[in-house]
Amino acid sequence: MSSIIYTYVNNNCHYRSIAVLDKRIEAAVRRGVGVFGKKLPVPQKLDDAIQYSVFPGGARIRPTILLSVAVACGDDNPSLANASAAALEMIHCASLVHDDLPCFDNAETRRGKPSVHNKYGEPTAVLVGDSLIANAFGVIARAADKDAVRAAKLIALLSKYTGFPKGICAGQAWEAEISVDLSAYHQTKTGALFIAATQMGAASAGHDPEPWFELGARIGEAFQVADDLLDVLCSEDETGKPSGQDVTNQRPNAVSEYGISGAKQKLRDILGGAISSIPSCPGEAKLAEIVKLQSNRLLPKEHMKPVA
Amino acid sequence: MSSIIYTYVNNNCHYRSIAVLDKRIEAAVRRGVGVFGKKLPVPQKLDDAIQYSVFPGGARIRPTILLSVAVACGDDNPSLANASAAALEMIHCASLVHDDLPCFDNAETRRGKPSVHNKYGEPTAVLVGDSLIANAFGVIARAADKDAVRAAKLIALLSKYTGFPKGICAGQAWEAEISVDLSAYHQTKTGALFIAATQMGAASAGHDPEPWFELGARIGEAFQVADDLLDVLCSEDETGKPSGQDVTNQRPNAVSEYGISGAKQKLRDILGGAISSIPSCPGEAKLAEIVKLQSNRLLPKEHMKPVA
Numbered sequence: 001m002s003s004i005i006y007t008y009v010n011n012n013c014h015y016r017s018i019a020v021l022d023k024r025i026e027a028a029v030r031r032g033v034g035v036f037g038k039k040l041p042v043p044q045k046l047d048d049a050i051q052y053s054v055f056p057g058g059a060r061i062r063p064t065i066l067l068s069v070a071v072a073c074g075d076d077n078p079s080l081a082n083a084s085a086a087a088l089e090m091i092h093c094a095s096l097v098h099d100d101l102p103c104f105d106n107a108e109t110r111r112g113k114p115s116v117h118n119k120y121g122e123p124t125a126v127l128v129g130d131s132l133i134a135n136a137f138g139v140i141a142r143a144a145d146k147d148a149v150r151a152a153k154l155i156a157l158l159s160k161y162t163g164f165p166k167g168i169c170a171g172q173a174w175e176a177e178i179s180v181d182l183s184a185y186h187q188t189k190t191g192a193l194f195i196a197a198t199q200m201g202a203a204s205a206g207h208d209p210e211p212w213f214e215l216g217a218r219i220g221e222a223f224q225v226a227d228d229l230l231d232v233l234c235s236e237d238e239t240g241k242p243s244g245q246d247v248t249n250q251r252p253n254a255v256s257e258y259g260i261s262g263a264k265q266k267l268r269d270i271l272g273g274a275i276s277s278i279p280s281c282p283g284e285a286k287l288a289e290i291v292k293l294q295s296n297r298l299l300p301k302e303h304m305k306p307v308a
Numbered sequence: 309m310s311s312i313i314y315t316y317v318n319n320n321c322h323y324r325s326i327a328v329l330d331k332r333i334e335a336a337v338r339r340g341v342g343v344f345g346k347k348l349p350v351p352q353k354l355d356d357a358i359q360y361s362v363f364p365g366g367a368r369i370r371p372t373i374l375l376s377v378a379v380a381c382g383d384d385n386p387s388l389a390n391a392s393a394a395a396l397e398m399i400h401c402a403s404l405v406h407d408d409l410p411c412f413d414n415a416e417t418r419r420g421k422p423s424v425h426n427k428y429g430e431p432t433a434v435l436v437g438d439s440l441i442a443n444a445f446g447v448i449a450r451a452a453d454k455d456a457v458r459a460a461k462l463i464a465l466l467s468k469y470t471g472f473p474k475g476i477c478a479g480q481a482w483e484a485e486i487s488v489d490l491s492a493y494h495q496t497k498t499g500a501l502f503i504a505a506t507q508m509g510a511a512s513a514g515h516d517p518e519p520w521f522e523l524g525a526r527i528g529e530a531f532q533v534a535d536d537l538l539d540v541l542c543s544e545d546e547t548g549k550p551s552g553q554d555v556t557n558q559r560p561n562a563v564s565e566y567g568i569s570g571a572k573q574k575l576r577d578i579l580g581g582a583i584s585s586i587p588s589c590p591g592e593a594k595l596a597e598i599v600k601l602q603s604n605r606l607l608p609k610e611h612m613k614p615v616a
Contacts, residue, residue: 040474040492042472042473042478042492043478043484045484045485046477046478046481046484047472047473091442094438098434101434103429103430103431104434123412123481123483123484124481124484126406126409126411126412127472127477127480130437130438130471130477131471131475131477132471133438133441133442133471134441134467134472134475134477137445137463138463138466138468140463141461141463141467144456144460148452148457148460152449152452152456152463155445155448155449155460155463156446156450156452158442158445159444159445159449162438162442163438163439163440163441163446164350164354164355164442165350165351165355166348167439169354169435169438170350170351173351173353173435174351175431176351176429177351177352184350
């Protein structure tokens with residue numbers, strides 16, 4: 001969880017719950033990218049660049065959602081849930097590294113520091129993304145001992161929402177099309193890893209992932225609108241990445257479609273819908289509180305009326 | 309199997325066995341990259357580029373080895389073996405697409421046609437590789453129904469030999485290091501996917517993969533030496549890719565180390581060692597014949613004395 005978000009921490013039990021999840025996530029991601037240790041000779045530059053791309057993390061919002069859903073569903077196999085959270089975050093980090101490449105966004109900075117290709121060169125940046133994608137699936141597979149059927153389901157979900165045609169790879173590819181299916185574009189580009197988060201959270205605790213699609217899709221949609229607003233409202237210093245990228249790269253944007261106040265209203269509507277879509281589960285009420293809490297952090301306080 | 313290799317086909321039963329494997333491989337790869345069908349809107353350029361990168365294939369040597377080992381071990385779960393073979397080939401194709409990128413080899417051609425980035429542009433080529441890596445793991449996960457424990461083991465192996473620090477990503481990364489561990493470089497760059505082939509073949513049939521490391525490592529080593537020889541001996545027309553790449557890119561090469569006849573002798577020695585390393589299994593003798601057969605195809609007839 002980023003330091004910006006920690007400044008909001010108070011004594012509310014939901015904040016404490018998230019702090020507990022944070023520890024699980026960081027430990028799991030650390031195991032995920034350092035699992036083989038340093039005993040054998042490794043190409044040092046790639047090793048350094050992998051660590052650089054994953055630590056310190058951003059908001060770790062996807063694995064936080066995954067673990068929140070797992071907890072709401074009973075969390076009866078925490079090591080598999082942790083592995084799933086780490087794997088999902090590794091895929092997300094891979095996507096940031098590849099999206100920043102010169103042939104895509106050509107972003108010089110990310111999370112307030114030089115982008116991976118800017119610091120380590122383009123070949124290493126390509127390999128960081130490839131390694132993180134490949135290793136992510138191994139992280140789940142190696143946590144399969146107690147329930148391999150569940151692990152296989154989790155791997156199938158992560159593969160689906162990473163690759164083609166329903167994953168973030170397809171999402172990025174829509175930007176190279178002349179005729180874009182906007183719904184498919186948004187659901188794959190931003191929605192896919194949030195859908196993965198809710199569905200994998202449920203599946204890691206042995207629940208049917210299907211009813212959790214809606215929550216993930218809505219959080220993804222909210223995140224996209226918030227990101228569009230941030231792109232316009234905030235400076236590079238505040239977001240840690242270059243502003244105005246959507247205009248520069250001529251990408252569809254909720255602000256250009258609805259205006260600033262229209263986009264803010266849309267964000268609140270989507271979040272309300274997200275919360276009411278939460279499937280029946282043991283920890284339903286607490287999960288609703290966590291989603292509200294996370295929602296209220298999507299934009300800086302001055303731009304966001306709290307979601308009721 | 310490429311048409312060049314088909315010209316050698318005769319009535320020998322081992323050739324027929326390989327032709328049977330070829331059919332299994334092509335069908336499995338076709339399912340692997342086309343599994344979701346064309347019902348939903350997909351980014352067409354990426355879809356086309358994925359198909360282009362996988363069909364028509366090269367020699368499909370890694371999945372052929374995988375299935376040959378699976379058959380030698382009893383092949384009691386052919387759908388899982390097929391899925392593993394397809395997944396391994398998808399990873400191999402991904403590695404070719406990314407290795408050809410301008411920031412690595414900047415290769416204009418591959419398998420006798422324009423490289424993927426040359427035909428579809430660099431962004432699409434990056435996404436083809438990413439999609440193939442991500443989808444490969446889903447192919448195995450979706451074949452887990454009969455034996456999820458085995459599927460998880462197969463995914464762990466494929467992840468290990470694709471990613472970091474023991475996979476082909478690490479292998480490629482050694483080329484960006486100032487001080488190179490040559491043994492680690494060769495084993496990861498070329499060896500990794502052959503070790504994956506033999507170990508996954510055994511694991512797909514429920515055998516312990518560990519004793520199959522040696523065979524994969526030796527075939528990988530032979531393949532590397534043969535590739536080094538081809539790079540010097542053959543024209544671009546014969547290999548389907550630019551000649552003299554190792555000299556151009558200042559990569560370590562067996563021919564510069566041992567000379568042409570020394571490298572040929574080394575190739576024969578390694579192949580002899582590979583055959584004698586085959587672990588005890590029901591189809592040991594037949595597998596030895598298949599490895600010999602494949603070995604004799606590593607170089608054009610005029611450059612290769614048959615392995616006894």
